[in-house]
Amino acid sequence: MSKVKFYYDPESLSYRKIERKKRKTFAYISLFLLAAFLFSFIIIFIGNLYFESPKEKALKRELENAKLQFELLNKKMDEAEAVLANVADRDNNIYRIYFEANPIPEEQRRAGFGGINRYKNLEGFDNSELIIETNKRLDILQKQIVVQSKSLDEITVLAEEKEKLLAAIPAIQPVSNEDLTRMASGYGMRSDPFTKVRKMHWGMDFTAPRGTPVYATGDGIVKRADAGSSGYGKHIRIDHGFGYMSLYAHLYKYNVKRNQKVKRGDLIGFVGSTGRSQAPHLHYEIWKDGTRINPINFYYGSLTAEEFSKLLEHASLENQSLD
Structure with a gap:
């Protein structure tokens, strides 16, 4: 009260x-x-x-954690960009040069994204700048990976073609050194054994006994195995692809037939003296894009440096050919 x-x-x-x-x-x-x-x-x-409420403290911790995760993501992207830059450098300066492909321009590798603002929905937040820059870097990195992936796919195809090319190019001596008597004549101006007139000798003559094995110098398809070409007698022509063809003349007999596929080192015939020949020997020619070229440059697959040096010395002598 x-x-x-x-x-x-x-x-x-x-x-x-x-x-x-x-x-x-x-x-x-x-x-x-x-x-x-x-x-x-x-x-x-x-x-x-x-003073912060429990909810505010929790939200603040989540925000700090998100910022930390973005910072870690940017560090990882730094590492990924460094690795990708190294791969791109090797791609342009090693792989693409080796396989004779044009390098990918740097502006094409690092091109951004023009046109509309694709990050508009990320604007207006406290950390919008960090979020937008991180997303931009991630998008560009993804694009660079796609460009590099496509380049490596192209290199893979080129490597497969290069492997076929390396297998196809005539790269060994058609007669083994164990069976070879001597290298009688090389590519160039030589004295004709019948007319004694100097004329162009379009191949190399390997002296060997009748019946000596003759080997395919590269992978290919036998296009001719007949005596229907003047002067060559029984001869074989192998189409290696990529513009290369090899010819083996004055054979004693064949070990292959027309349209047969052969591999480098396969036995295709035997040394003889058919056609316009003075003695048993193999006349060997290499053609590139329809033009006869010096076979001396195509023995890297079977001769040592010393053997090649001796072969080069004998091939350079302007002596008399055997055909």
Whole structure:
């Protein structure tokens, strides 16, 4: 029960009861509530400034973790870009040069993405710049990987073709050194054994006994195995592809037939002296794109450096040919 308060009235010389007006009471109460509300607001505001709620702490930790993950992702992209740059350098300066392919321009490898703003949905956030730059780097890196992947696919095809080319090019001596009596005559101007007139000798003459094995010098298909060409007698022509053809003349007999596939080192015939020949020997020619070229440059697959040096010395002598 609230206390009753009195005041002294000097006019009536008596104590009168203090009567509190309702309006005044309502004003006091309103003022008290307003002060309490303002005090609470100030406390909450200051608390929000200096104190974090559990939810805010959790969100802040998630944000810091996200930033850390983006930083780690950028470091990994630094490493990936370095590795990819090394692969691209070897691709342009080793692989593509070896396989005679044009290098991929740097601007094509590092081209960005023009046109519309593909990162607009990432704008407007506290860390938008970090997020956008990371996504740009990732997109460019992915594009570079695609470009490099396609280049390596192309190199794979070229390597397969190169392997076929290396197997097809005439690369061994058609008569083994064990069976060879001597290298009688080389490519170039030589004295004709019948007319004694100097004329062009388009191949190399390997002296060997009749019946000595003759081997295919590269992979290919036998296009001719007959005696229908003037001067060559029984001879074989092998089409190696890539513009190369080899010819083996003055044979004693054949070990292959027309349209037969042969591999380098296969026995195709035997040394003889058919056609325009002075003695048993093999006349050997190489053609490239329809033009006869010096066979001396095509023995890297069967001779040592010393053997090749001796062969080169004998081939350079301007002596008399055997056909």
